Amino acid sequence: MLMRELYRLIYLSHNEITGNSNCIHREIGDILAISRKLNADAGITGALMFNKNCFAQILEGAHHRIQETFERIQCDPRHSRVAILDFKPIQNRSFAHWSMAYVGQENLAAQEFMQIQKDSEFDMNRLTGETIFSLLRSHLYAAEQDNSCKV
Amino acid sequence: MQPVDADHHLNVITGTAFDLESVDSTCGLALIDKEAQILSANTAFFHLLDSSADHLGKSVLSVTNNIDPSATKRLRQILFRDQCGFYDLTSKTDKKVLRLHISGFRQPFRLLLLENAPINKQLTYGNGCIAGNNSVISSLVDKNALNALISEWKPSGSDDSLATIMIGLDGFKQVNETIGRANASQLLNFVAQRLLRVSRSSDTVAYYEGDTFVILQTNQAQPSSATATAERLVELLQRPFLIDGQQINISASIGLATAHSENDTAGNLTKHAELALFEAKNNARGSYQWFERNLEKKIQEQQELEVSLRRALFLQEFELFYQPQASMQSKALVGFEALIRWNRPIKGRLSPHSFIALAENLGEIQKIGKWALFTACKEASAWPGTLKVAVNISPKQFENGNLVETIKAALTASGLKPERLELEITEGLLIKDIQNTIKQLWAIQALGVSVAMDDFGTGYSSLNYLNSFPFSKIKIDQSFVRGKQTDKSRALVKAVISLGLALKIKTLAEGVETKQQFDYLAANGCMEAQGYYIGKPVPAHKVRMFINSFQFNSCNKDLC
């Protein structure tokens, strides 16, 4: 029963990718490529946001699929100090169109994210899953409307 | 699964030419020559190894290398050094584990037998399909295979070493109880998977037992490599797990040991890692610890202590000391608490806190407790007047159900009046099987013996307990009385005293060392006191002297 139920996971982590922006772009490109492939296979949708310091990610899907995917993500040395903000059952997907949408450093949302982090003095405990969720959702939907989503 | 006797198969088969091709079995069978070339094999053999009969005449290593390249070196050692045994091959693609049994060398060939590695019997896996990952543990090398690998290990060069990284989950038992068995076994599987993800292909990941895993490292620079792995693992296993709709946090402690020569190895290596793990858990959760020689010494001392404790009673090494208790109002002596001492030959005198817990673990406490009761009653029966003797009773003594009989017998043997005997029990006693305990307490009271509650304020005590049985006395723990007083400790002492007054239970303060403490407690209504201010514990033969001089002292000095 539980394994078929739809869940949403929201977490933050610290970036461990070093090097110049080319390196970082390449790594993130790799992450997105593999994520989109594996997530599509596992029926997972969601969004990933990145800025220099942090990742924020939302995963939606069947409970056991999120478990498996998250276990893989957890072991990835490209990030650390994973903090789960939210893990709960949901009625409907909010990112149904994206096997993994991406909001990069240059994006407005990411800049806003940066500002939110500053406001919360980089204290992850003060960031809520709700904040991340609405930020990502509103920006992705707006981008879709503009048809200018640079994913 | 039946153990497979490869030698037996060999005997059967060698009589029937070398043709294994037609042997229909779920096990793979192959005959190889001295150079490890496959002379004959059945279909299952090639099938299990994801290869085909094209490999006939080729080296068996080229076939195994296909699915588990990391095994090649080790297999070569076994095959060319004329060892026998088995080796678990882990498929690099789907992580399935195959066990390859290698028979002893019988000229001019040896038999190989291949089967799916046995499922580890120690765990059952919930409903088997929660996250599709539930068989990770069964794909790991088990404890027997691990021991076999360790004892077969031979250094391939002067700087080769074998490192054992033993990983134990902290507080897993509690987690198990909280989240349930099925979820807990899923958690173990996730842990196993994390271990596989971070280990090198040349590492061996084994499921040791319970909540313990082992990673074997060969051919790495030690201790740096294993230390780095331990650091990584401690961090990685602290990261949250998602189980049953919740986030679960655990931590792991790690014990490390290495062997550099064959002589080091055998059973020692895992034992050393176990000791180191034990020490790591003692130090702090989520830490790692390398094995050191002094750990061995520590454990050895512990074992010596156990052995000598087991025979201490027989050798009459125990002795009771008696510490006086006085009334705060009349300032007269009211009795003594019997305190056990162990006079260990050579090592000297030990006080109860250094051996009672061990005696409880060893199950020796029943006998020691009985001895203390008999001795205290006998010695107290020689004291004048109505002076009482208080004897400590361990919770364990309530477990075998004959405590009441023992008390009766001690009273009869000594002729001590029951009113002069008081038992001291700790709050902790009342946590387990409260009904049975209370029943025995009533039976003890029916004998005319009184029961005091010891160490009040230190345990999980619920005030309820005070209501469930007519205790004769509450003993306020010395940690609230002695040393520096804080507002909190003062408030607590006052509260306990008023509680005693309200429930009409006597209160006794332990650890009273100074006149100020005595006066403060007396002013607040505490009734009795025990501590250096009244007197230190004295051996039995000095009790009478103490009683006499105490009367003298108290009238002339401090107490009056």
Ligand SMILES: Cc1cc2nc3c(=O)[nH]c(=O)nc-3n(C[C@H](O)[C@H](O)[C@H](O)COP(=O)(O)O)c2cc1C
């Ligand atoms: C911040 C971050 C987010 C990731 N998100 C996903 C994801 O959504 N889905 C996914 O399959 N892998 C994701 N990955 C990649 C995984 O960590 C992993 O590399 C990948 O799943 C391949 O797994 P494997 O190396 O165990 O085969 C992410 C990695 C990082 C660092």
